[in-house]
Amino acid sequence: MSGHSAYQPQSAFMKWMERRLPIAGLVHSSFVAYPTPRNLNYWWTFGGILSFLLVAQIVTGIILVMHYTPHADLAFDSVEHIMRDVNYGWLIRYLHANGASMFFVAVYIHMFRGMYYGSYKEPREVLWILGVILYLLMMATGFLGYTLPWGQMSFWGATVITNFFSAIPGVGESIVTWLWGGYAVGNPTLQRFFSLHYLLPFVIAGVVVLHIWALHVVGQNNPTGVEPKTPKDTVAFTPYATVKDGFMMACFCLVFAWFVFYVPNYLGHADNYIPANPAVTPNHIVPEWYYLPFYAILRAIPNKLMGVMALFGSIGILAFLPWLDTSRVRSANYRPLYRQFFWIFVAVCLGLGYLGSKPPEGGYVLAARILTFYYFAHFLIILPVLGFVERTKPLPNSISESILASSGAAK
Amino acid sequence: MTATSAEPTRRDFLYIATGAVGAIGAAATLVPLVAQMNPDASTIAAGAPVEIDLSPITEGQIVKVFWRSKPIFIFHRAKKDIDAARNLDWHTLPDPESDAARVKKGHDQWLVVIGICTHLGCIPLAHQGNYDGWFCPCHGSQYDSSGRIRQGPAPKNLYLPPYRFLADSKIRIGEDETSKA
Numbered sequence: 001m002s003g004h005s006a007y008q009p010q011s012a013f014m015k016w017m018e019r020r021l022p023i024a025g026l027v028h029s030s031f032v033a034y035p036t037p038r039n040l041n042y043w044w045t046f047g048g049i050l051s052f053l054l055v056a057q058i059v060t061g062i063i064l065v066m067h068y069t070p071h072a073d074l075a076f077d078s079v080e081h082i083m084r085d086v087n088y089g090w091l092i093r094y095l096h097a098n099g100a101s102m103f104f105v106a107v108y109i110h111m112f113r114g115m116y117y118g119s120y121k122e123p124r125e126v127l128w129i130l131g132v133i134l135y136l137l138m139m140a141t142g143f144l145g146y147t148l149p150w151g152q153m154s155f156w157g158a159t160v161i162t163n164f165f166s167a168i169p170g171v172g173e174s175i176v177t178w179l180w181g182g183y184a185v186g187n188p189t190l191q192r193f194f195s196l197h198y199l200l201p202f203v204i205a206g207v208v209v210l211h212i213w214a215l216h217v218v219g220q221n222n223p224t225g226v227e228p229k230t231p232k233d234t235v236a237f238t239p240y241a242t243v244k245d246g247f248m249m250a251c252f253c254l255v256f257a258w259f260v261f262y263v264p265n266y267l268g269h270a271d272n273y274i275p276a277n278p279a280v281t282p283n284h285i286v287p288e289w290y291y292l293p294f295y296a297i298l299r300a301i302p303n304k305l306m307g308v309m310a311l312f313g314s315i316g317i318l319a320f321l322p323w324l325d326t327s328r329v330r331s332a333n334y335r336p337l338y339r340q341f342f343w344i345f346v347a348v349c350l351g352l353g354y355l356g357s358k359p360p361e362g363g364y365v366l367a368a369r370i371l372t373f374y375y376f377a378h379f380l381i382i383l384p385v386l387g388f389v390e391r392t393k394p395l396p397n398s399i400s401e402s403i404l405a406s407s408g409a410a411k
Numbered sequence: 412m413t414a415t416s417a418e419p420t421r422r423d424f425l426y427i428a429t430g431a432v433g434a435i436g437a438a439a440t441l442v443p444l445v446a447q448m449n450p451d452a453s454t455i456a457a458g459a460p461v462e463i464d465l466s467p468i469t470e471g472q473i474v475k476v477f478w479r480s481k482p483i484f485i486f487h488r489a490k491k492d493i494d495a496a497r498n499l500d501w502h503t504l505p506d507p508e509s510d511a512a513r514v515k516k517g518h519d520q521w522l523v524v525i526g527i528c529t530h531l532g533c534i535p536l537a538h539q540g541n542y543d544g545w546f547c548p549c550h551g552s553q554y555d556s557s558g559r560i561r562q563g564p565a566p567k568n569l570y571l572p573p574y575r576f577l578a579d580s581k582i583r584i585g586e587d588e589t590s591k592a
Contacts, residue, residue, distance in 0.1 A: 156533065160549065163532035178445075182454045183479035192448065279475060279482060281533040283548045299550055304530055304566045360551045 225330025326387025460585025
C-alpha cells in the first residue's frame, strides 16, 4: 500500500523538490491515491475525528498555557483569570475541557468499532496494540490535565490516583513520595504534572504517526472483514474517504459545540470550582466520566493491591485481545453469537460506568462485582471459547460481491 | 586465517571499552535525573518537628493539625472510647494491633494518628461510621476509636506518626523517644 506513488509533479519547482524531499508524493500516496475499502461505513470516520481532536487540544492547550500559572498558590486564580479576564478565555478553556471529553467519546466509539468488526485480528495486531498504548497515554494526559486547575477534585483525584502506587509491596511508599516530590500532593506535584501534561500530547502525536504507518502497511479492515482482492473492492482515499470523514467531523463538531456553548460544565464536577484544600476531602469523590468503568472495577474488589491490579489489568488485557479472540472470522456481521456477546459487553462497560459514579455501598458494590467478573470473563472465557463453538455465517467472496448482493436484495 | 581472525583486535577492544564507558555514563546520568523528583531541601526543612499544646482539647474532641503537609488527628478519648477500643479481641481485626500499642504508656486518653486513609489517601471524617471513630467518604473504609481499620478496602490501621510527650499536655510530632531533642 505504501508502494510506488502515482504522484506526478507538475510544476518545475515541485519536480525539483520531489527529487530532494518527496513529501508531496508521500502525502499523495497516503491521503489521496491510497485505496480504501469501498464499503466503509460511518463508524470508520472516528480515526480522522480523533486526529482533528488531537490538533484542537494541542492548539487550545498551547493558548491556555500563555495565561495559566502552574503554582499551587496561583493556579486556581489563573484559571479564573482565564475565565473572566482573558479575551475569549472562557471559550478556549471550555473547548479544551470539553475537547478532552469528546476525545474519549470518539476513542471509545473507535475502540468498540474495532471490537465489533475484529479489526485487531491478524495482520493488524501491532496496529491494535499501538492503539491501546495511545489510549493509555490519553488516560494519563487527561488525568494530569485535570489536576492543573487545582480545585478540590483536582487535588483529591491526584491524591487517590498517585496512591495507586502505594499498593506496590515494599517500595510503594517511596515511589509515591518520589511522584509527589513531597510528603503529600503539593506544589512540586503540580509543577511536574504541568510539565508532563505539556509533553504527553506530543508523545501521542508520535505514536499516532506509528499507528497510521501500521494502518497503511496492513490496510484498513472493513465491515465484511474480507480483505480487498481486486481494484473493484477499493476506492481512492480522496475524494471518497476525505469527504466522508469531513462530513462526519462536521456532525461531531455540532455535538462538541453544543456541549461547549450550552452545557460546558455538565461533564465536570462542581467541586472543582472550590480551591484545593488539603484538609478536607470532598464527600463524594469521583473521577472524570471516562474513567468511571475502571473506577468501579477498583472499588469492586475489597483488597487494595488486588483492586489496583484489576484496574490496570482491565486495560492491559486489551493488548492481548488479538490472541484471546480465537475466531478466524473478523466481522461480527458473520458471527451471530459474538454479535450478541459484543452488545452485552458494551452494556457491561456502560453499567460499570454508571456504578463508578455511585457511592461504594450496598447493592452498588455487589452489582459492580458481578459486572467486573463479567468484564474479565468476556476476554478470558467467552472470546476464547466462542472461536471454537460458534457456527459463523458464510463470508462473501469479496467486498464488491457483498455490496452487489445487498443492493440486489434491496431491489 | 581463522586463527588470526579470532585474535582480539584493537577495534574489538575499543568497541567493548566504549560500550562499557557509555553504559556506566548513561546510568550515572540517570541518577540526578531521577533524584530531582524526590522531596527537595526546602520541603524536607519544612517537614521539621512541630510542638502541639494539648490543653485546649476537650474530652471527646478530635483536632486536626498538619505535619509534613499531612493531617494529624489528635483524639482526646473519653473512657468509653478507650473501653470500646480495648474490650475486644484485637487478634481478629484485619490489621491486628492492640490499643495499648497505639498510644504512649500513661497517656491512654491521647490517640495521635496520621489522618490519611491507608487505602488511597483521602481524609476520613471524624465521629462517623459504625465504630465511633472515622469513616472515609471515598471508598467506605471505617476505623474505630483506636484508628484501626474495621471495615472496608483499606489494608492497614491509620499510621502513627513519630511523636513524644514533652509534658503531660504537650507533644512534639516528628520525633520519638529515641530521637535527640
